[in-house]
Amino acid sequence: MMTATDDPNAWIPQALSEARFGKYLDAHGGDVDAAFHMYVWTVSVGGAFYPLLHFAEITLRNALHSALVAEFGREDWWTVAPLTDYSQNLVKKAQEKISGSATPPNPNQVVAKLTLGFWVSLLSDTYDRALWVPALHRAFPGYKGRRDRLHAELEALRDLRNRVMHFSPLKGRDLRADHAAIYRLYGYLSAGLSAAMRKIDQVPNVLWQR
Numbered sequence: 563m564m565t566a567t568d569d570p571n572a573w574i575p576q577a578l579s580e581a582r583f584g585k586y587l588d589a590h591g592g593d594v595d596a597a598f599h600m601y602v603w604t605v606s607v608g609g610a611f612y613p614l615l616h617f618a619e620i621t622l623r624n625a626l627h628s629a630l631v632a633e634f635g636r637e638d639w640w641t642v643a644p645l646t647d648y649s650q651n652l653v654k655k656a657q658e659k660i661s662g663s664a665t666p667p668n669p670n671q672v673v674a675k676l677t678l679g680f681w682v683s684l685l686s687d688t689y690d691r692a693l694w695v696p697a698l699h700r701a702f703p704g705y706k707g708r709r710d711r712l713h714a715e716l717e718a719l720r721d722l723r724n725r726v727m728h729f730s731p732l733k734g735r736d737l738r739a740d741h742a743a744i745y746r747l748y749g750y751l752s753a754g755l756s757a758a759m760r761k762i763d764q765v766p767n768v769l770w771q772r
Contacts, residue, residue, distance in 0.1 A: 633697035637669035
């Protein structure tokens with residue numbers, strides 16, 4: 563006889579919480595088994611995408627930081643760059659996250675704490691003349707297109723990254739296009755990055771298993 567603990571309709575929603583699992587249930591008309599299958603698949607896909615997104619984010623961050631250091635002649639370029647109040651507030655929040663030290667945070671610590679949203683925002687219309695034209699275009703030696711198109715691509719990748727990190731449903735996304743977009747970014751940033759990442763890339767295998 564099946565007990566409550568054996569019945570997936572009882573334990574799965576409770577174990578995963580309504581906030582997390584409810585959106586999967588909604589997407590599958592309340593079918594717990596189908597929703598759980600999609601949840602497990604989403605976790606698997608996220609695990610495969612994670613290293614690709616990790617290296618994309620770190621490489622992007624460091625490339626933008628290096629370009630701005632070269633432009634302003636100092637590691638803490640945000641103290642002199644023409645940042646908006648919104649961007650300055652994100653820098654302040656990053657500094658506040660660095661605790662446990664009697665000394666002010668050093669620039670490398672601040673850079674590591676700044677969000678992907680902050681870095682992507684530096685490529686928005688707001689900073690076209692202030693940052694893109696004099697400095698940030700140099701962060702993308704493999705890119706020859708318009709800044710606004712690059713910004714749109716990075717916003718799409720930021721959305722994917724946030725969905726992966728928060729285990730949000732990926733149904734409806736063109737994950738093969740997302741995968742290709744990551745490799746385009748690699749090509750914009752570094753000639754050797756794409757080849758290195760293909761050696762560890764598990765995304766095609768996971769997508770094939772769907």
